[in-house]
Amino acid sequence: MHPYRYYSIFVVLAIMIAFSAVAAASQSVRQSGQSNAGMVSAAHPLATDVGVAILELGGNAADAAVAAGFAVAVVEPTMNSIGGRNQILIRTPDGEFHGIDGTTQAPWDYDYDTAPQASYGYPVIGVPGALAGLLKLHEEHGSLPLSTLMAPAIDLAQNGFRVLPQDAIRQASGLAQAREFPGTIDAYYRGGENGYRAGELLVQPDYAQTLRLIASEGREVFYEGEIATKMAADLAANGSAVTLEAFNDYVAEDSRIVRGSYRGYELVGMGIPAAGVLSIQALQIMEEFEPSSMSEAEWFAVTGQALSLASRELRVLGTDTAAARATSKDWANQLAREVASPSSSVPTADSNPLPTLGDRGDLFGGHTTHLSTADENGMFVSLTQTLGPNMGSKVVTPGLGFLYASTLGGYLGRMEPGERVRSNICPFMVLKDGEVILVLGAAGGGMIPPAVVHAITRVIDFGMSLPQALVEPRVVAARGGGYSAETSPGIGWTTPELEEMRDLGIEVAETARTGAFGRVHGIQFDPATRTWTGAADPDWEGTARGPAMIRTRGR
Template sequence: MKNFKSIIFQILWLASLFFTPFHLHAQTYGQNGMVVSDNVLASEVGIDILKKGGNAIDASIATAFALAVTHPEAGNIGGGGFIVLMKSDGEVTTFDFREKAPLKATPDMFQDAAGNLIENANSNGLKAVGVPGTVAGLYLAHQKYGKLPWPDLVQPAVDLAQKGFPMTWGLYKAALNMEDWDDSYDIMTNYFRNEAGEIIKPGELWTQPALAKTLSLIRDKGQDGFYKGEVAEEIEAYMKAKGGIITKEDLARYTAIERKPVKGTYKGYEIYSMPPPSSGGVALIEMMNLMEQADLQKIEFNSTAYVHLVAEAMRRAFADRAEHLGDPDFNPEMPLDKLTSKEFAKKRFENIDLKKASVSDSSKFGQLYDGSSTTHFSVVDKEGNAVSMTYTLEHSYGVGMGSAKLGFIFNNEMGDFNPVPGVTNSDGQIGSKPNLIAPEKRMLSSMTPTIVAKDGKPHLIIGSPGGRTIINTVFQTVLNVLEYNMRIDKAIEAMKIHHQWLPDGLVYEKHLMSPDTRDALTKMGHRLFPYNNLGVLMGITYDPKLKVYVGAADSSSEDGAAVGY
């Protein structure tokens, strides 16, 4: 009987793929709402919530919890992130649920006796784990702007974990890559395996009973189901047993924060994005201001001159990011108004040589490192409420550790702090004060959830994973839509580059840049580094002529989908 039910479930799931109105990796349309995420099942969960009368915040919460089940590489309850919300009346707000350093954290906790950074110390092991913020952030957003009951939003994720869903090829490939992981990655040892110890094959049901129990507690008790009671007790016990420093007190003290967005403009559009401790919004607006200074009518898209100009804008924004930005609760004097002003961009633009690459000087300012295990999704409802949400575990599958009793993976976000005070070098290690480790401080992030508006209504909802590349992939996609009027799928798929000031190199998508352009850029002084793919963007635009939302998921997402209705 159990096998028969499993077969029926798989048949129904496969059938739904053919009769649901969406395209996995192409542009799709929705008159009443849209969800674009890294997993088709999670996108469908969000759409179901919209159909039941929920708003964009409700759909985002349900999608986020579903991704914690279906996209464990980055979907999470063991990490943190950011939400940008534009309400139907045009008001914009944000939610900061970035992880925090534990109370026992110190500025030198990852250094050896000589004061040098211990290799990988800030990314491996449980001391690299920040106090998770996802559950608190989703709960706060619901308390402020949710419409449907909280349990209704968590239940779909409980069902997915408890009843299971067919293993995808993307998850199966990840499981095969983990076969040689040693026992120190405790939870990952059997994460994708059945009771017989075999890796679950594509199409077979994958259930997560421990995660289902944890999600049930969150469903029934709200954020207290995670930050207090048996989950918090198990987290503390697990940390003590394995060398971590997070305690029940850390969890009980954690709070998410509603913050004002950073705002910029570009040729009649309003750009709203995440303020610090995300650096993404400030850098995005600075770069858009820089591009507004250029005469783009005379610079052909993707030409050598265009790539050079974009790279130089990136170089300057990332240098300013590293010098000035950090947790605003610890850095109240950050010059955000200056960095996002048109006047500052004008001065910055004046020292761009349009025929020669600048030189990044590590003695003046720098840039830090971000991981790549992040996921983004975009949501809009029929009333015009829009959500851009990015959340993360830092590296792929975070720290690769977690209690088997709880069923989720912890982040390794402590690696986003500057690890050695005062030490900034050409390799990209940064030591500037704003982002040094301190108890209960939020580490700087590159996440860039963004909403672009036209006349007070959402025009573009966009974001991406990709760690340190997030800011630049979002920037180029926004530019593609606003300046070059590209449809959303083309804007997402167009060639992307990345320059982060330090290390001083221009990363490009190797199959999309021509050899002639590479040669010309090298002669201009750029150091080029090929990369397979930059970003995994999830975007929605609004077509005013058709009065319809248009969504697209990046083709580099194995299981991603835009779902509309």
């Protein structure tokens, strides 16, 4: 870390002034933007504003991601929190890639066979990793003091923010289960059973105090000190398998970087427990086909099939050898033979069956949040955070203010001692001639890799800008088999296009639900003009914009 020499309370005040007017009013929708000085795209307007304010102070993309990550953990509480998990992909100005695994984990003494089983509540809580992931990002790649980066999130928790319509709906939908937990009722339901309506001010003083302690004392207070003690006592009193020792043992780890290529572009993602291999494999299967030889509808039927084939392997990946096979062009060529296209017959059997992902809570859900940041010096960050399902475990430890993710208790199937959650989280970057041209990721459970892959093929194969690409409809593997095609009014596939897909011999169902096909928040970079274009998925309430200026860093 390389902190500035003169940061003081005045710097913190400058950040507060930069976005406090937005916090006081209802948030505006600004879902794409351009800048020649960097970019932030996030799933909540206030998280975007916080990231931009940090860039304008002279912070780098890691600083902006840390600040926006803490902020979105406050203002989008149904989707993520410091009690959840994250995966972070970083590209430094010198061209190096780094990954951070802040995934929730089973305790090292966890026994699945004797541990309590549940779909929510204390039994599903694992060791939180999101906070450790954010702190590792700051320690290894940030440039501003942690107190400066956390100040906006603390202010938003202490003084409140206006609840957006979709988050109000999600809070209301979680009430039936949340009412079992006094800490959650106090934090998100006014201490009774009345949730916050859209536009109302949500104030979280307990969360603010928790964040103040972290800003002052760092990782130790959460994993070893005062906060850890409170968490462990509450969890022990309510039958959780997570002990104080499990908190003490947790460390955010380095992630393995996985690579592939697509039509001359370099693909960079993160290995297990993230799903970078899935997106790489799907694109390399697609590379065996030529989109210009078929209609748009036929091409995206091919895309959906490639994603379905790639998703089969996510459960069995783990070793370097398995990942190397999954990202090899030879293996993609073999899998492509199973794809029905205008030039091939419909396959009658699976020539190489592999276990499929279980039908679990995080596979088809509408949860999770993603943000992307970039600075003028060539650093890019792609960061995904989640609680699992809506509001995660539904548990808040009284007095701490944040929700825990769902991890154990059978929610994600069998978990072994010390195991970290496998998921569809997919921070991703695309390069051309050594330059990052796309940094993106998505929210939406099992819809995350499909959303990422659709955006990439729209940009590379169809020449679209990223904002244009995110408006277009998607095709994915459906729950229970077959495929699901987006038919939301105004942006969905038409009836004739659906028939073109079905003519290939595949089963296609129509789905018109908003947000059902993943929500991408990403950045496109044009090396020729040195311009960043940010895009927030039109299916969500996020925004994208860049800084008005970059202040000169102190030396």
